[in-house]
Amino acid sequence: MDMLSYCCKIEASKIPIKSVQQTIIANYEEAAKKARQQADHYKQQANTYSLMRLGIFAMMIFVVYSTVQQDSFVVLGVGIVMLLAAFVALVAQQGKYERLRDYHLDLERVNRNEINSLQTGTNLYDNGQKYSNEKHFYTSDLDIFGNASLYNLTNRAATSAGNDKLAGWLSAPADKATILIRQEAVQEIAANNDWKVNTQTKLLFAAKEDADQMKRLLAYLKTPLHLNGERWLSIYIKVAPYLLFGMLLAGAFLSPYFTIIAILLGLVNMSILVAKGSYILKAGAIAGKISDALASYAVVFKAIESKQWQSQRCAELYEKLKVNQTSKNITELSKLINKLSYSLIMIVGFILNVFFLWALKQIILIEKWKRNNQQNFEEAFDVIAEFEAFISLAVPAINYPDWVYPVIADTEGYTLTAKHIAHPLIRGNRVDNDYELQDAFKIDIITGSNMAGKSTFLRTIGINTVLALSGAPVCAAEMEVSVITIVSYMRIKDSLNESTSTFKAELDRLQMLLAAVEHEHRVFFLIDEMLRGTNSMDKYLGSKAVIEQLIAKKGVGMVATHDLQIARLEDKYPDYVRNYYFDIQVIEGEMLFDYKLKHGECKTFNASLLLKQIGINVEAE
Template sequence: MDASTEKYYRERIALAEDKIKKERKFVNGYSFLRLFMILAGIALTGLAIKHENILLTELAIIATFIAFAIVVRVQVTHIKLRDYHTTFRQVNENELNCLAGKANSYSCGAEFANDLHPYTSDLDIFGKKSLFALLNRCSTRGANLLLASWLRNPAEVNEVEKRQELVKVLASDGEWIQKFQATLISDEAEVDLNRLFSSLKAFPAGLDSCTAIFVKLSPLIFFISAALSFFFYQALIVLFITGLSNIFLVVYFLPRIAKASRITGKISSDMYRYSGAFMLMESNPAIAALLAKGLEGSGADSVTVSKEVKRLAAISARLDVGAIPLIGPLLNIFMAWNVRHFSTLAKWVEENKGLLPEAFAVLAETEALLSLSVLYRNHPDWVFPTVVSQSPAMTAVQLGHPLIRDNVRVYNDFSLGDTGHIDIITGSNMAGKSTFLRTIGINAVLALAGAPVCARSMQLSSFQVFTYMRIKDSVNDDISTFKAELNRLKYLFQYISENQHVYFLIDEMLRGTNSADKYRGSKAIIEKLISMQGIGMVATHDLEISRLEATHEGYVRNYYFDIQVDNDDMYFDYKLKHGICKTFNASLLLKNIGININKIV
């Protein structure tokens, strides 16, 4: 764990806690003030009634209501600030937990796991203690899907370079990152944005011009006639007709209002959060440019996204008020409340129909980029790889596995060479062969997603990774281990045939058959891969396979991991070396559990 990074997060937590305490005092103070307002209002109203003064009674009630509403509004503002700073503290606490190797509070991406994918299962890309769990700082469903897509599909050179530049820009502003995270985090269930986007396309038509004019004027007519009714009884007729007309309009437009409510009901809190996120995006020059580009051709490129999303939140919140018992009917009588705000909402949809899908696509991209930038901030010693167009290419200095803790991680150098090779990795049990294969694969996934890699330096070309490691049988599907291996090999050959640049990582092939067939089969498979001009690594315990270097000089190379043995004690250095392994430890490992193979005749 980097000491300066840890210190930064602890300082942010302390700052947030001070602000939380301050806002709590405000919230508690306004609670007492609300109680005082109620008691004072009751007293004033009672005093006016005692003096039999109708006007004073009405003024006392109205004044109490207005004062109470103002206090509630101010208190709600402080409640929101308290909750925001609480979330801000949670953001920093989560980063400390992640640095300490504890679980990330964001999704681990288990729903994206797929054993049939070319590499995600073998390289621990999704699930608990996975690469996705290390990276993810996405709150919205769309962002989670996009980040998962980046890890499943390597990008081309230009796209990788674009992401790297944006990640560097975001990583330089930790304050902006944490504000953005805190704004988007919510304990509430997220609104289904895809359903919302689809439903807005079939939003009901608004009001005709005459009805719209009446709805705008009805509250003014109602309250003027109500005021004049104290002096002219004829005004009561106007008051009654206006109220009745409002009720008629609400009933007449009820089907449209109901449909609108089904589409936008209960989205206001989410939209307020999203408007805050868009406001932050607009304040960041790099992300603002990304947002402007995303809106090109949508018909909404001239609008301020945060402003329009906030308008949508406010309109949908007002429409929700019309459904509240007692309050809703009164507002509908006074001012045709539901019709008024349905009309405003219909107009908003008509003006901004192309806005939301494109804007939220950029929001998802921003969250995915932010995830990569947090990784870089938490690991400032990691580097952005150079991605080159010529293929195949891979050179790494001090390459380590990103999911292994810093204090136990071992680093290795590796170079693919100028023309590409098949590298045979031999070695003792537990010496590090499988981990090294995964180290190569997972860093390639990071690099081609646009993220920094766990290395001092790295250069690679854009290629497709394919792994053959965790072969699983299935009783339900009647698939034995050997059959599962054959299926994976068939997929590998097909994948190499269909894709131009593939780098494969094979860990101990044909483990589900006898040793003689295993050797002959493994040798034949590697020969076939050579004939297909395949490039990759094969880890094996079978030393006979290493003889292929002699028959395919310049194409097959031998590397190994070994151990040091001292009085039956084994020492692992986990360092990659050129050549063939000559030290093995199976007998010692068996002896540790009480089995001595030297006594077997």
């Protein structure tokens, strides 16, 4: 039974969610411990083969020495062939153990990252700060990107393309059909947590590389080398080893003149390599930087291709790779580039190049591969990016099994209903609320004292809607939502760089909001304390005028305010405006907040009490 199934059974038995979290963390701890043990085992194996390689290298030097002493190229020919075979086998085996060691070290990191995410909110993956944009409709106000953000909570994408994909999904709502397709894919990946963790581990190398690595890789696959004389060189490379070995044997058994011919053939081979040196250096420099990456990506493609997918989108992505035999072709190229690297190993490289024109041979084979594989590999790498986005959206489903997949409504009016909805970024004892907007056009005025929970509630509705419309589960017991466009007016800042006062910044944001309501698809606005940068009378009159204009445009959303006069709009527009409030209780001079949304308007405010706590008494006039 995998971790997700176990947690579902715990949830079904009504064990408190805190116990579920402890079980999830314990499972990650056990997985991390086992990964470390395996890493230590393979490290020891790799070290053993490294010593054996050193022994083979010493034997090669001895063979060369014996050849000089005995003046017999037979010793050189036979000895070197056998030792080269042994050396290549040892290199391959050591490489295998080193890859297994690195895999299990990364597996430990991936599991420990989930523990850190659950316990402290930290994440080894990118937090998306580069996508921050204060002029976006909602991402800045709702903490979508940056430290302690939604992106930081969910992101498990290692590639730059995967990061871009996830950021795009969280920056704009998808249509209903796309959301449902994503939900299905996310559910399938969440139900296969072992596959998810293993695939994350195989991709973790990409998080350590620079962002331009993928661009260089794709450019290399698309750029031909144009090697002059490639046709006759291909023919000569095939026969050159037989000629050289034949001359060496003939020199040993027939006549020493053949040995001279063998030496001349070796010099010819080296001269050809020198003549094509610029091509070899150019190809080697490019290929050397991407060889390891290619091998790693091939493993990831194989992981996707080896699974029988049931969800529609995952199956479609699988078919794209399978039809083009992506993993097989990338593995083939990776092996060719890896063989090219053999020519860089001192004495081994020299012998390979003299006998087999090794570097030139591999470059010609690589160019043939590139010509014979003209499939759109950029599309193949985009498949990985989309799987990374699905993996990221599956994180809440796995780590927070009390979260639910929302119902996507298809109503004429706006629908946004939720049971026990809470803010996903609040750690510890977060307070949940219920909210209902069912197939209607309404503006909800939310009043309340300072720190009572108005702003947090607006952000709770907004951030969960962003999750819902990206295809992810939400932090609620139930949720139903229309496909809407969130537009927020919350954190308004002045700008010295743009010579913008707070009031001017507020006007700009209001202008954007009103234009969005008029032109964008089904805008749902979140306004927190309008027109803070002006006096109280202008603030009230301006806020009232804005809300009335929003009503005239059939705008839908929430307005949080301290101004009780705004609540009187419910009297003027009883079919359109609803009043809600967050309450405060004062017991023996202490303020108690329950952070629960209630119908009606607030009657209790706390500014005087807060000022009194810092030594300022406010006298009534």
